[in-house]
Amino acid sequence: xxxxxxxxxxxxxxxxxxxxxxxxxxxxxxxxxxxxxxxxxxxxxxxxxxxxxxxxxxxxxxxxxxxxxxxxxxxxxxxxxxxxxxxxxxxxxxxxxxxxxxxxxxxxxxxxxxxxxxxxxxxxxxxxxxxxxxxxxxxxxxxxxxxxxxxxxxxxxxxxxxxxxxxxxxxxxxxxxxxxxxxxxxxxxxxxxxxxxxxxxxxxxxxxxxxxxxxxxxxxxxxxxxxxxxxxxxxxxxxxxxxxxxxxxxxxxxxxxxxxxxxxxxxxxxxxx
Amino acid sequence: xxxxxxxxxxxxxxxxxxxxxxxxxxxxxxxxxxxxxxxxxxxxxxxxxxxxxxxxxxxxxxxxxxxxxxxxxxxxxxxxxxxxxxxxxxxxxxxxxxxxxxxxxxxxxxxxxxxxxxxxxxxxxxxxxxxxxxxxxxxxxxxxxxxxxxxxxxxxxxxxxxxxxxxxxxxxxxxxxxxxxxxxxxxxxxxxxxxxxxxxxxxxxxxxxxxxxxxxxxxxxxxxxxxxxxxxxxxxxxxxxxxxxxxxxxxxxxxxxxxxxxxxxxxxxxxxx
Numbered sequence: 084x085x086x087x088x089x090x091x092x093x094x095x096x097x098x099x100x101x102x103x104x105x106x107x108x109x110x111x112x113x114x115x116x117x118x119x120x121x122x123x124x125x126x127x128x129x130x131x132x133x134x135x136x137x138x139x140x141x142x143x144x145x146x147x148x149x150x151x152x153x154x155x156x157x158x159x160x161x162x163x164x165x166x167x168x169x170x171x172x173x174x175x176x177x178x179x180x181x182x183x184x185x186x187x188x189x190x191x192x193x194x195x196x197x198x199x200x201x202x203x204x205x206x207x208x209x210x211x212x213x214x215x216x217x218x219x220x221x222x223x224x225x226x227x228x229x230x231x232x233x234x235x236x237x238x239x240x241x242x243x244x245x246x247x248x249x250x251x252x253x254x255x256x257x258x259x260x261x262x263x264x265x266x267x268x269x270x271x272x273x274x275x276x277x278x279x280x281x282x283x284x285x286x287x288x289x290x291x292x293x294x295x296x297x298x299x300x301x302x303x304x305x306x307x308x309x310x311x312x313x314x315x316x317x318x319x320x321x322x323x324x325x326x327x328x329x330x331x332x333x334x335x336x337x338x339x340x341x342x343x344x345x346x347x348x349x350x351x352x353x354x355x356x
Numbered sequence: 357x358x359x360x361x362x363x364x365x366x367x368x369x370x371x372x373x374x375x376x377x378x379x380x381x382x383x384x385x386x387x388x389x390x391x392x393x394x395x396x397x398x399x400x401x402x403x404x405x406x407x408x409x410x411x412x413x414x415x416x417x418x419x420x421x422x423x424x425x426x427x428x429x430x431x432x433x434x435x436x437x438x439x440x441x442x443x444x445x446x447x448x449x450x451x452x453x454x455x456x457x458x459x460x461x462x463x464x465x466x467x468x469x470x471x472x473x474x475x476x477x478x479x480x481x482x483x484x485x486x487x488x489x490x491x492x493x494x495x496x497x498x499x500x501x502x503x504x505x506x507x508x509x510x511x512x513x514x515x516x517x518x519x520x521x522x523x524x525x526x527x528x529x530x531x532x533x534x535x536x537x538x539x540x541x542x543x544x545x546x547x548x549x550x551x552x553x554x555x556x557x558x559x560x561x562x563x564x565x566x567x568x569x570x571x572x573x574x575x576x577x578x579x580x581x582x583x584x585x586x587x588x589x590x591x592x593x594x595x596x597x598x599x600x601x602x603x604x605x606x607x608x609x610x611x612x613x614x615x616x617x618x619x620x621x622x623x624x625x626x627x628x629x
Contacts (some may be wrong), residue, residue, distance in 0.1 A: 245518030249547035253592055254599060274522035288606070298513045300607055313603045319526055321598020326527060328594050329539045330586045332563070334573055 085333035086323040092281035093242035095124055095139035096251070097208040098268060099232050102261040104210045107268040108139045109276065111283035117209040125287040125301075126151045128158065128166050132296050134213045136166050136175060137289055141242045142205030142225065149186045150179065150205065161166050176209055176229045183207065184227035206241045210291070246278040247271035265290045269304075277341055286311065365554035366515040368397055368412035370481040371524070371541060372493040372505050375534040376566040379484045380541040381412045382549065386465035398560040398574075399424045401431065401439050405569050407486045409439050409448060410562055414515040415478030415498065416548065422459045423478065440513045443597050445492035449482055456480065457500035479514045485565070491566055519551040520544035538563045542577075559584065 093112070098105040108124040122144065128136040138154070139173050140147035157165035169175040187203040194201050204225035212218040222239040223229040232239050254267045268288060275282045284306040291299035304311040360523040366385070371378040382396040395417065413420035416537040430438035458477040463482050465556070475537040477498035485491040495512040504510050511524050527540045536598040541561060548555045564572035577584040 132573055157359050245551070248521050248551050250524070250595070252550055253595055254405070262608055263599060265605065266599055270602075277525055278518070278521050287387075300605065310603060310605075317602050318598060321594070322523070322600050323599055324525055325591060325594020326536060326539055326543070329543075329590050330583060332535055332538065332573065332575075333583075335535055 088310070092277040092279075093124060093141045093245060094240070094244065094272060094279075094282045095141050095242055096210050096240040096244070096247070096271070097139065097210045097213055097220045097222075097232070098240055098255055098264050099210070099218065099262050100237065100255070100259045100261060101257050101293070103295075103299075104137075104212075104220060104289070104291040105261070105268050106137050106139055106208065106210055106287075106289040106291075107272055108283045108287050109193065109272060109289065110309075111281060112144055119281075119283075121283075121285065122302065123287060125237075125289060126154075127289065127298070127301070128154060128211075129298055131298075132214065134166070134211065135291065135296055135299070136209070136211035137291070138179065139208040139209075140205055143187075143203045146183065146186050146190065146203050146205040150183050150207075152287070153186070154179070154184050163352040170213075171216065172211060172213060172221070175211065175223040177225055178204050178217075179207060179209055180223045180227035183223065183225065187225065195299060197343055202300050207240060207280045208239055212291075212293070214296055218291070232271050243275055243282050247275040261290060261292060266314065273318070277288075284311075286320070288293075297321050358366070364399060365552075366414045366556045367517065367520060367545060367548040367552075368414050368481050368507070368515055369511055369517070369520070369524070369541070369544070370493045370495075370511040371511040371528055372483070372491065373510065373528070373532045373534060373537050374530050374566070376435040376491060377380050377410075377491050377562070377564040378534070378538050378541050379410050379412055379483055379560075379564075380545055380564040381558065382545060383558045384554060385417055392554075394554075394556075394558065396560060398562060398570075399427075400562065400571070400621045401427060401484075402555075402571055402576070403440065405487065405572075407439070407484065408564065408569055408572070409482070409484035410564070411452065412514075413434070413478055414480075415475045416460075416474075418475050419456065419463065419478040423456050423480075426455050429483070442488075443460050446487065446572050447488060448484065448486075449492075449494040449496055452480060452482055453500035453502055454494045456496060456498070460498065472546050476610065481512055481514060485569060489571055491564070508551070516548055516552050518556050518565070521550040523547065525532065530603075534563060534565060539587065542584070543591050544587055545605070546580070546591070572581070573587060 093109055094109040109122055110121045112120045112122045124140050128139050154166055156168045164178045169178055183205055190203045206225060207223040209223055210220040220232050221229045236252060236255060237257055238255050250271050255264060272286050286304040288302040289299055366382055368381040383394045383396055385393045387397045401595045408509050427439055431440045442451055454477055463476045468576060480496040482496050483493040493505050494502045509525060509528060510530055511528050528537060540608050545559050559577040561575040561619050562572055
């Protein structure tokens, strides 16, 4: 399998809090475990003071690269629609979804003519803001349709989502402070990287403050980045402390280990004699 | 689909630390989201002072129930082999694996005669100790073969494993204190239950101290159990504290939000004009 059709196993997610947007992605792509590369999955499009968009991409690398190139060239050529012409974030999501599905359709028809059958699907996390409107966050499916973040847990994930979900689930709310949400994002990403070889550093993080219509803060954190290492170290220390502060079992309090009892309902052992 | 062939979506895992064994399971079984039941997935077999075994099961409910019944009846009838006759934990794992694959084979042949094709597979987490020997922990596959825990991260999981893996991965080592490992198990289970509807309370937890050859401590924690609620509450508090102790981003320290910079390598935005 060539890199042109490399399947990205990845972890990408976006968070929308009251104070802004966070986007976070790993940088590992692979076409099998013996063909691993580093590609940025984060692309940003900025017209300062007017509009800011950012995409994270998962899926077929040729598809995602083609879509990003087209987003740039359409805007440069001032065609309509483009990221420069769209009047709302929803129109922007619609435009990205249309480009993505058209790209896949084109590739699939060539593929069919060759008698092969490749998965050209790609998923995008898409966030941004247009002046005078609130920031928005979308997940754009390979089919070109899209959803916004759920109301209670305002984040959207794609790729290898499960390892990093519990921490987002426990922490992220609308009123979570922007930088707090960004630190939570780094922890969520670290949990995935530890667990899954196909998710790997460098980690890219975009912290966009609502109404700034600016580039925001963008970090590119390699594995041995001092800040990233300090986050990991302190997080592990914090978890151990959290664990030490959990309540004792009843038998620890009574200091007796003879009886089978707990603070939960006791469920006696069947004793086979 | 009847409950006889209900597929258990579940989360079961075992931990082996120097001081003993922890086994933990949820209690939700389902044959589709509209057919959810509560069944214990933990079964224990004890001959005090001589031997203790415990199984956690995932997969086809009819298969796992048949295997557990047979484990009990073989021991009661004093046949060889049985959990009472086996001379080592490995022999015991072999015996459970053989029973499991024989049960599946029998069901599959009846199924084939009926012209249907059902998945009768079941996976067991199997731990225990025989007097004079160390405790051991195995994962027994549907094929009847088995593995012990990995040396560096001494735990084994089956079912919906991903949500609960990061905390085990960060905390569990050989020298983790027994009760500390047990609290970590409850957190791991809670992460899965929060994330996946097919994993649900009550939670069963077995804490077995090495060389006790006793029933150990067994908890049955319903959703509104005060101890379980206190664990969740303090864990959430501890996580928020851990998050608050993470290092600040560079722009927070300098109190300037104008420049796009971080402590990581700066990755400048492409600015489309």
